[in-house]
Amino acid sequence: MSVLIYVDQADGQVKKASLEAASYGAEVASQLGVEANALVLGTPEVDLSSLGSQGIKKVFQVKQAELNQFDAQQQAAVIAEAVSKTGATIVVLSNNLTGKALGPRLSARLKAGLVAGAVGLPDTSAGFVVKKGVFSGKAFASIQVPTALKILALTPNAFAVKEGGGVAVVEELAVAVPAAKTKLISTNKIKGQIPLSEAELVISGGRGLKGPENWGMIEELAQLLGAATACSRAVADAHWRPHHEHVGQTGGSIAPNLYFAVGISGAIQHLAGVNRSKVIVVVNKDPEAPFFKAADYGIVGDAFEVMPKIIEAVKKLKAS
Amino acid sequence: MKILVCISKTPDTTAKIAFTDNNTKFVTEGVQWILNPYDEWYALVRAIELKEKDPSVTIHLINIGGADNDAIIRKALALGGDEAIRVNLESTDSFTIASQIAAIAKEGAYDLIFTGKETIDYNGSSIGGMVAELLDMPFVSLATKFELNGSVATLNREIEGGEETVEAPLPLVVSCQKGMAEQRIPNMKGIMGARTKPLKLVEPVAVDALTSIASFELPPAKAGVKLVPADQPEELVRLLHEEAKVI
Structure with missing residues (x-):
């Protein structure tokens, strides 16, 4: 045995x-x-x-x-x-x-x-x-x-x-290896990024960020923390971010230690992909966003004002 | 060419999840049932696209369940399946279900067997792999793209941190996810036509289940969100570091 x-x-x-x-x-x-x-x-x-x-x-x-x-x-x-x-x-x-x-x-x-x-x-x-x-x-x-x-x-x-x-x-261990029927043609991996499925920390952005040009703060925070980046379905569908970043019912399902959601309202389909996360943080300017009900920590506020301050605070923390 | 699409009935995504009988039974009252989204949007629609390209393709649907599954089977027929088979059996054991599909598939000599990547209720992601093993066929899991050239398929499948492209010979089992196809709405002609398409009822083959569900439970309720004032975001960072200890 x-x-x-x-x-x-x-x-x-x-x-x-x-x-x-x-x-x-x-x-x-x-x-x-x-x-x-x-x-x-x-x-x-x-x-x-x-x-x-x-x-x-x-x-x-x-x-x-x-x-x-x-x-x-x-x-x-x-x-x-x-x-x-x-x-x-x-x-x-x-x-x-x-x-x-x-x-x-x-x-x-x-x-x-x-x-x-x-x-x-x-x-x-x-x-x-x-x-x-x-x-x-x-x-x-x-x-x-x-x-x-x-x-x-x-x-x-x-x-x-x-x-x-x-x-x-x-x-x-000597084991007979039968021939493989499928053949690998090519591999397309995103270089230098932590695979979302293996990430312990995930920073994610939604439609509240208004456009792909505003992802700098998501990426900066992710880089500071060694986190992977993710996004909501609306963002992937609008091609603001690549599809492999999409988490939710139809996208990836993840269970990181920290899921940090910025500008995502938290529809039930999105929650289905992230609700096993150990700690959920939500930054959203709408106090009625359903995501707050599933969150552990939250800030009701404008991401464009809040995020730069969070990045500063994390920099200080990392330097201390 | 013959394609078998495995379809399942699941509670609607927004259904309230509750249990009864000492937490051994899912409460079905008030639950709206749907065709499992992965089976419908990706597996079935990709099969329909293959048929649109090559009219000699036949699409058979298979479902394992009771008579109350006929509504979702008719919907799948309305979308574009040619005929359907329902194996008259209620089971929560993946192996029992896969064995029923394998028995039908063996008889029907299908070139391709499509499943969704998982059902949204039991999330086992198991049926495709089990069917493939029972039929000794290759299996490409979590495919995001499927193209056919003669008797060889080229597929993209998800791997950690990216995708890989593989070639696989037919007959082949594929589990399908986002990227394979786009969701469709059945049209009136499809809905009318579905009423007269064949839906064959088959009795199950005898199988010993490998697992059973002992009980269900709901996750512990969240303590409630701790809100930090918008002008003190550094307090959030402190809490994540000192209290939650995640950063």
């Missing part, structure tokens, strides 16, 4: 969401009194023994360069074999974009109950129950997983990365 954590990579680096999954998986393992091992597919450039820091005992690496490119069908086959070879009874992965492609495939392949979007540790007092978000962030459901093999896909930013002193043993 063991917990096997699938650790995925991007550009040769381990994704932050996978460090969260590793930390979470190690905690699940210690709760059950079993070992936590990691599975890495491909040849990332980093020293994988550092996963010991997250509580991983052993890292199994399937060292085949063709696995650096992601094909869900191929990876699911490889992971399934690794699960049986390592005797894992729980598979943990991030419910990030790769996890959403892999978790369901593995579940169907291994007849293993899947919790897609776990937000907490299992409750084993009556069976094996894990909580996940439902109704677009408006509720939680406790999912009972009765199958012998279980798959937990952890919501990004729902579990803190553990930084301990451990060193993991890295071991090569």
Whole structure:
């Protein structure tokens, strides 16, 4: 019996969401009194023994360069074999974009109950129950997983990365790798920006900012704090900002530690994408803006007057 | 070419979320039901666009649920599906639902299976991947663009911090999101025509569920917003640093 954590990579680096999954998986393992091992597919450039820091005992690496490119069908086959070879009874992965492609495939392949979007540790007092978000962030459901093999896909930013002193043993795992059916043609990444889905802090602007030329203050605050930038649907639809920044029901769904919304009224469709944020700050000149009801902190005021002062105060804070 | 579009019924985005029976049942009174937006706006409309380009394309719709799902199925037919299949089963287990779709898909020998990126009620994002695995087909998740050249599809899919373009052979399963297509409103001709389009009722195949919902809960109520005067924005920064400890 063991917990096997699938650790995925991007550009040769381990994704932050996978460090969260590793930390979470190690905690699940210690709760059950079993070992936590990691599975890495491909040849990332980093020293994988550092996963010991997250509580991983052993890292199994399937060292085949063709696995650096992601094909869900191929990876699911490889992971399934690794699960049986390592005797894992729980598979943990991030419910990030790769996890959403892999978790369901593995579940169907291994007849293993899947919790897609776990937000907490299992409750084993009556069976094996894990909580996940439902109704677009408006509720939680406790999912009972009765199958012998279980798959937990952890919501990004729902579990803190553990930084301990451990060193993991890295071991090569020989697994047959079937040919990938999909072929990567090109990758288009926005350079130098924090991916919205991985950001701990997010500064977001809405129609209240009046035009794309006024985004300087959003970008400046984001840069000062090391935050990602986001926007409302109206802003993306008007092409003031790129579509990948759009958060809300039809755009991205995020759960950062801080969501700082400027000039966004907070329609229910927008809230559906951001209501899992730990702290919500709203700056809006309309005191009736529905967003204030969902916010933790707020300023009723003109963004054009308030934001420069906030930027000044953050500069002072960072300098102190 | 045959396309199967998986459609689901969900509560309207603005529906009040409440639970009953010791928090084990979603309160459906007063809830307006809609076609799941991702299934409708992106999966179905993209399939319709492919049919408009190539009239030999047939679009079948599949839904898993009871007779009260027929209204949203008729709406999807009004938008442009050719015929629909409803598997007569109520379930909240993704694997049970995916198994029903896979059984129908196997029989129908579809070239393409489209799903929305997730339903807005259970947010599992699981059906497409499970169907693909059950049928041993490739799967491209969270696609924002789909083009077809013969029997090879070119797709954009979302990755952390950007997109990648991939090529995939048919038959193929795709989960669709924003970018794939634009929302449409059914027209009168479509609505009239939908009444006579075939809606086939099928009994489910037997499947052992892999999960079940033990209970629901609502998130703890927010303490209420702490308002900072507009002329003291530095106080907000202090609170975020010292009280909320997020910056």
